[in-house]
Amino acid sequence: MDDTSMEKEINTSAHADFDELGLDEWLVNQCKQMGLSKPTEIQQNCVPHILKGEDCIGCAKTGSGKTAAFALPILQKLSEDPYGIFALILTPTRELAFQICEQVSVLGKPVGARVTVITGGLDMMQQGLDLQVKPHIVISTPGRLADHLDSCDTFSLKKIKFLVLDEADRLIEDDYGEQLEAIFRVLPKKRQTLLFSATMTQTLQQLQEVALNKPFFWQQNYDVVTVEQLKQYYVLMSADVKDAYMMHLLDVYCTDHPKSSVMIFTSTCKYTQILGMVCQELGFDCVVLHSMIRQKERLASLAKFKSNQVKILIATDVASRGLDIPTVDLIINHNIPNKPKNYVHRVGRTARAGRGGMSISLVTQFDIKLVHAIEATVKTKMEEYPTKEKEVMKILTEVAVARREAEIKLDERDFGEQKEINKRKKLIQEGKNPDEEERKRKKMIKQKFRKHRANMAVQEERKIQKRDKILAKKKLRAKGKGKVT
Numbered sequence: 060m061d062d063t064s065m066e067k068e069i070n071t072s073a074h075a076d077f078d079e080l081g082l083d084e085w086l087v088n089q090c091k092q093m094g095l096s097k098p099t100e101i102q103q104n105c106v107p108h109i110l111k112g113e114d115c116i117g118c119a120k121t122g123s124g125k126t127a128a129f130a131l132p133i134l135q136k137l138s139e140d141p142y143g144i145f146a147l148i149l150t151p152t153r154e155l156a157f158q159i160c161e162q163v164s165v166l167g168k169p170v171g172a173r174v175t176v177i178t179g180g181l182d183m184m185q186q187g188l189d190l191q192v193k194p195h196i197v198i199s200t201p202g203r204l205a206d207h208l209d210s211c212d213t214f215s216l217k218k219i220k221f222l223v224l225d226e227a228d229r230l231i232e233d234d235y236g237e238q239l240e241a242i243f244r245v246l247p248k249k250r251q252t253l254l255f256s257a258t259m260t261q262t263l264q265q266l267q268e269v270a271l272n273k274p275f276f277w278q279q280n281y282d283v284v285t286v287e288q289l290k291q292y293y294v295l296m297s298a299d300v301k302d303a304y305m306m307h308l309l310d311v312y313c314t315d316h317p318k319s320s321v322m323i324f325t326s327t328c329k330y331t332q333i334l335g336m337v338c339q340e341l342g343f344d345c346v347v348l349h350s351m352i353r354q355k356e357r358l359a360s361l362a363k364f365k366s367n368q369v370k371i372l373i374a375t376d377v378a379s380r381g382l383d384i385p386t387v388d389l390i391i392n393h394n395i396p397n398k399p400k401n402y403v404h405r406v407g408r409t410a411r412a413g414r415g416g417m418s419i420s421l422v423t424q425f426d427i428k429l430v431h432a433i434e435a436t437v438k439t440k441m442e443e444y445p446t447k448e449k450e451v452m453k454i455l456t457e458v459a460v461a462r463r464e465a466e467i468k469l470d471e472r473d474f475g476e477q478k479e480i481n482k483r484k485k486l487i488q489e490g491k492n493p494d495e496e497e498r499k500r501k502k503m504i505k506q507k508f509r510k511h512r513a514n515m516a517v518q519e520e521r522k523i524q525k526r527d528k529i530l531a532k533k534k535l536r537a538k539g540k541g542k543v544t
C-alpha cells in the first residue's frame with residue numbers, strides 16, 4: 060500500500076483545546092488535572108476521528124502523547140456504554156503495559172474505569188481471576204494473553220469495542236505472529252482498531268491489514284525522525300577500552316548533573332548484568348532491567364529508577380520502547396543497535412514532551428556502518444562528544460579488573476541456566492518433550508547448514524564453469540591471433 064491510498068492529515072489547528080476535540084467535560088478536566096493543558100498534534104488529529112468511530116493509524120515522534128491519543132476516546136466511549144471487556148490494549152513489553160495501566164487508570168478515575176494488566180512473569184491464577192470479574196480495559200503482552208485464551212474460558216474478548224496495538228510495528232514483527240493470530244481469532248470483526256508507534260513506515264502494509272476498515276492515517280510532518288530538543292553525540296574509541304570510556308562519561312556527567320537520571324542500553328542480558336556489577340563495584344548506584352531477571356525484580360528496578368532513588372538504569376532493548384520517565388536526561392548507547400529504528404526508540408527515552416535531552420553513542424571501529432545507517436534513517440548527523448583520553452587511561456585497569464571479576468562471579472552463578480530451565484518448563488506445559496524438541500531443533504539447523512553448503516557448492520561450481528568458459532574463449536581468441544598463452 061502506498062501512502063497516498065490512505066488519508067493523510069497535517070496539523071491544521073495548532074491552538075485547539077481539549078474541549079474542541081469532542082471530549083466530554085469530565086475528561087477535559089481530568090487532562091487539566093494531569094497537567095495536560097493543550098492537546099499535542101497527534102491528539103488533536105486522531106482523537107476526533109476515533110470518537111467518530113474510525114479505525115486509526117497514528118505515527119508521531121517519541122514522547123508526543125500517543126498514549127492519551129488512544130486512551131481519551133476509549134474512556135469517553137466507555138463512559139457512554141460501560142461494560143467489560145470493553146477494550147484490549149496490546150504492548151510488546153510488560154513494563155510498558157504497567158505504565159499504560161497507570162495512565163489510563165488516572166484518566167479514567169472519574170468514571171471508575173477498571174483496568175487490568177495481563178503479562179508474563181506474574182501469577183497466572185490471579186490474572187485468571189482478574190479477567191473473570193470483567194475489567195473494562197485489559198492491557199496485555201501478546202504471549203500471556205494467548206496463554207490465557209488457550210487455558211481458560213472464564214473470560215471473553217468477543218465483545219470488545221476497541222483493539223489497540225501500541226508500538227504496533229514492533230508487535231507485528233515476526234516474533235509475536237502466532238500469539239497475535241491466536242488473539243485475533245477470538246476478537247469480533249466489528250471493532251475499532253487503533254495502531255500507534257513512532258516508527259511505522261516499513262510496516263504500513265501489514266498494519267493496514269490489521270485494521271479491518273479503511274483506517275484514518277495520521278503521520279506527524281517532520282524532516283528529522285528524532286525530536287528537535289535531543290542533542291545526539293558519539294564518542295569514537297577502540298572496542299577494548301569502551302567500558303573505561305563509559306565509566307568516565309558516567310562519572311563526569313553524574314558529577315555535573317547530580318539531579319539527572321541516565322539510561323544505558325546494552326546488547327545482551329548478560330552484558331547488562333556485568334555492566335551493572337562493574338558500575339556498583341566502581342561506586343555508581345544503579346539498577347538493571349532485562350528479561351533474565353524475575354518480573355518482580357524488573358518492576359522493583361524500574362520503580363526505584365522512576366522514583367529517583369537510583370539515578371542509573373542499565374537495560375537491554377526491553378526498556379527501549381514507550382517508557383516515560385521525565386527525569387531521564389541522558390541516554391548512553393553502550394552498543395550501537397543493528398536496526399536504526401531501535402536507536403530512535405532508545406534515544407526517545409529522553410527529550411520527551413518538549414523537554415531537552417542528550418544521547419551519547421559509544422562507537423568502535425566495528426560500528427561505523429551502523430552509525431551511518433542510523434544517521435541516514437534519522438536524517439541527522441551525530442556530533443563528536445569531547446572526552447579526556449588521559450582521564451580514561453587512568454581508570455583503564457580498574458575497570459578491566461572489575462569487569463573480569465564480574466564475569467567470574469556470573470559464571471559461578473550459572474547465569475543463563477534459569478532461562479534454559481524456563482524454556483524447558485514452557486515446552487512441558489505445552490505438552491512437548493524438551494529433549495525431543497532440542498533434537499528437532501538441532502536436526503533443522505543441520506539440514507539448513509547442509510542446504511546452505513549445497514547451495515554454496517552449486518554457486519562455486521557455476522563460478523568455475525564461468526571462469527573456464529572465459530579462459531576457453533581467451534585461448535580461442537589468442538589462437539586466432541597466433542599468440543601462445
Ligand SMILES: Nc1ncnc2c1ncn2[C@@H]1O[C@H](COP(=O)(O)OP(=O)(O)OP(=O)(O)O)[C@@H](O)[C@H]1O
Nearest residue numbers: 095097098099121122123124125126257381383412
Ligand atoms: N497534551 C499534553 N500536554 C503535555 N504533556 C502531555 C500531553 N499529552 C501527553 N503528555 C505527556 O507526555 C509524555 C509522553 O507521552 P507518551 O508516553 O504518551 O508519549 P508517546 O508518544 O507514547 O511516546 P513513545 O513513542 O516513546 O511511546 C507523558 O509524560 C505524558 O503525560
Ligand SMILES: [Mg+2]
Nearest residue numbers: 125126225381
Ligand atoms: Mg507510547
